[in-house]
Amino acid sequence: MSNASIDEIQQLIQKLSGELGEMSEAASRHIDDLHVAVNNVASHVLAIEAILALVAQKVEIDDAAAIEWIRDKTAAYSEDSSEGSAAEGIAQSLLGKEV
Known part of the structure; x- marks a missing residue:
């Protein structure tokens, strides 16, 4: 070379x-x-x-309605709807509910 x-x-x-x-x-x-x-x-x-x-x-906020709203909006992306999503946990936390 x-x-x-x-x-x-x-x-x-x-x-x-x-x-x-x-x-x-x-x-x-x-x-x-x-x-x-x-x-x-x-x-x-x-x-x-x-x-x-x-x-x-x-x-006064209807906790169940909030969770249902989240599930409706995320149903298309959720693999297992029986298990709570992170968004549901955050919503419950914001509403003062212990998860």
Whole structure:
């Protein structure tokens, strides 16, 4: 193999290495952005839960109707409707019911 061929291969490897490094940096930035977005959503949900929990203490809410509403809305996605979903547990918690 000639020195020219080896140099070309070495240049291609260096180019590939650089491109892989750029891809890794881009993926890391995307993961950081996703982490920020998830934290923002979690903060909004927690704030809404706090307000709803306080409202539930002042307003009479039909617990069974709330659970039925959740089951109706999630039936298409539920594999086993006999088992309570996480949403049901959260609703019961917000309504002051121990699960």
